Amino acid sequence: GQQLNQSPQSMFIQEGEDVSMNCTSSSIFNTWLWYKQDPGEGPVLLIALYKAGELTSNGRLTAQFGITRKDSFLNISASIPSDVGIYFCACLRTYKYIFGTGTRLKVLA
């Protein structure tokens, strides 16, 4: 089936550092989404992107929709301990969402 590849798979960072992760696909998508999943919870939408080249911010989070429409990245600035969790990218095709395999983030205080 269709896959979205996320990298890195996991990362440990120090509190206060900036974080960057990305998501790539072999197919073109017109909607890219970024979710965060806290331990033991369901995913929560962070940012939605609809236009190639679009850069969108939500507080310390910034995400970009790649110009080729086959990739997206998410940056977190000045990380804090509550940023820990799994970050998923997702794309929309017709009524179905396809999720990436996730980037697990651990923040060291």
Added chain:
Amino acid sequence: NAGVTQTPKFQVLKTGQSMTLQCAQDMNHNSMYWYRQDPGMGLRLIYYSASEGTTDKGEVPNGYNVSRLNKREFSLRLESAAPSQTSVYFCASSEAPGSYEQYFGPGTRLTVT
């Protein structure tokens, strides 16, 4: 508002047993979804219901059945559980089919021995 609720939170089944996972939403959403999450696999869509009265297969429907009981409730049934169905199951809802904002429930952790 409770959002999306799921029951049970945990369940252990023996191979061959059956069970139904319940999901309800109080946001008056039209669309509901069932996903499974396995380590390293992200979330995979099992079934979805674009609107009340309709259901469609997702990426991994084999071994599952669903019922959209009414606008609020969407249940997932395992008729004969197998160890390969050990997973965390999430229900989600959205205002409309393909609406970018999906709201997820807290999940059901299912173990099949």
